[in-house]
Amino acid sequence: MISIKRISNGLYELTYLDKKIYFCISICSKNRDTIENELIHIGLNRDEIQAIIPENLVKTxxxxxxxxxxxxxxxxxxxxxxxxxxxxxxxxxxDQISEAVEILSRSYRESTRYYLLSISDSCRNIADQTCEPFIINDISQEWMHYKQLVKNLASLLKRL
Known part of the structure; x- marks a missing residue:
């Protein structure tokens, strides 16, 4: 059974197979020309797993x-x-690191916003950043995007 509980703006608790993970998701306007410079600008916290995903790569x-x-x-x-x-x-x-870096970099250049996804039990403010909490609404209505999820699962299975 899967359970997603919103704790606060942008902070969620995901429970799956009796395992819990807390994550924070925001949508941000980019301030730097490259994804690498944006990562430096937001100041990575080594205690957290953080990912920048350009908005144009997310279908659902x-x-x-x-x-x-x-x-x-x-x-x-x-x-x-x-x-x-x-x-x-x-x-x-x-499933390939070099290909992923290329796709992320190219899509970042083409996009004006990105998602900041962190595995963490709290959301942090980013200095000089235009970010707002991303609210996950009723995901049961997202059935038309399952094709993307199947592609992602196929990619994962190739890596395993």
Whole structure:
């Protein structure tokens, strides 16, 4: 059974197979020209797993939920030092690191906003950042986007 509970603006508790994970999701206007510079600007917290996903790569909020569930189930199976990049790869359904970096970089350049997804039990303010909490509404109405989720699952299975 899966359960998603909104704790506060942008902060959620996801329960799956008796495992809990807290995550925060915001939608932000980009302030830097590259995704690398944006990551430096927001100041990565090494205690958190944080991912920037350009808005134009997300077809449905279900991609975030699926990526988090896959992280719960398989996150320790991957030998990837950058856990934020791994989380991004799970969201966009890409199984090759170099290809994921290229897609994320190109899409970031083409987009004006991005999602900031953090696995954390609190949401933090980002200095000089135009971010607002992202509210996940009733995801049961998102059935038309299952094709993207199947692609993401196929990508995950290739990596395993």
């Amino acid at each position: 909020p279900l991609q975030f939920i699926q990526a988090l569930i896959n992280h719960i189930l398989y996150g320790s199976e991957f030998n990837v030092r950058n856990k934020g990049l791994l989380l991004s790869m799970l969201v966009i359904g890409e």
